[in-house]
Amino acid sequence: MDSIDKGILNHMANNCRITYRELSLKFNISSSAIKKRVKKLEESGIIEGYGVNLSRAMTGTNLLFGFLATDGSQDEQDFVNTLGKQEMFVAAASYTGGHYALIAEYRNSQDLWELGAFLRNFDCVLNIETHQLLSAQGSTMELTKLHLRVINVLLDDPRMSIVDIAEKTGLTSRRVRRLVNELVEGQAVIFRSFNELGAAGSIPFLMWITWNEKETDHNAIRDWLDKTFKLSLWESFISAEAPIMICLLSGEDLTEVDSIARATRRHPHIPTVTVQISKHHRYFPGLSYRILLKTLEEAGVRRS
Helix, strand or coil, rough: CCCHHHHHHHHHCCCCCCCCHHHHHHHHCHHHHHHHHHHHHHHCEEEEEEEECCCCHHCCEEEEEEEECCCCCCCCCHHHHHHHCCCCCCEEECCCCCCCEEEEEEEHHHHHHHHHHHHHHHCCEEEEEEEEEEEECCCCCCCCCHHEEEEEEHHCCCCCCHHHHHHCCCCCHHHHHHHHHHHHHCEEEEEEECCHHHHCCCCCEEEEEEEECCCCCCHHHHHHHHHHCCCCCCEEEEECCCCEEEEEECCCHHHHHHHHHHEEEEECCCCCCEEEEEEEEEECCCHHHHHHHHHHCCCCCCCC
């Protein structure tokens, strides 16, 4: 994977309806070359799939990062799947040493209690660490019945062409194009790709770092990480409760993983760095998706 592949993945994770033409202009290569790269990313499993969801501003949700230490007695894939049965989880992954990372959506303190109670119910769980996260909320907009008809069709194929959407909704292509543009530009509905880093033959890993709040802030740390590990860094989760950042990266081998961790430890304002290697990962629908389905059902454009 090179910088163009990573750029494509980042753009499609933010808006999977971006066109080959738009991507070609960003990377100064032909649309056909972009299409081949996207196809290769899909066939290799790096792009695991695509999804449509409401923004957190629309659903009133926030993000929680959870990290579990277990006794190692459970089958890792089965346990990840079991965790995904809790409707608030959007992702779960197993890591070395019997550890598991979770991302959940929640609305209020009652949701937080229910999440904690769900996790405390497992005898194999020895310790639970949670962090409410700083995260972009997106925007809100009024979704008309026509918007919802388009969204309902796109649930089956978020990258469906304008012509096919028009055929399935009975609307004109011109109207569909306008409606889709409104949805994308409004940032109240999220169209994204789901990326599986391990499918590239690389090693996904979490890097936990703390920083000296008296000397710097999380923006400066994240900017440094983005610049220093441009091809390796994929996502950064920032705790709203403490100077802790949990970064998702990938390395070509264990030597590169170690090199990234050592380089981070040398930063003058980062006193601690710990690493966990990913073993198995899954995405789940989550709370916002369930709210979206309920919205479509209540509007009469989708059957339960």
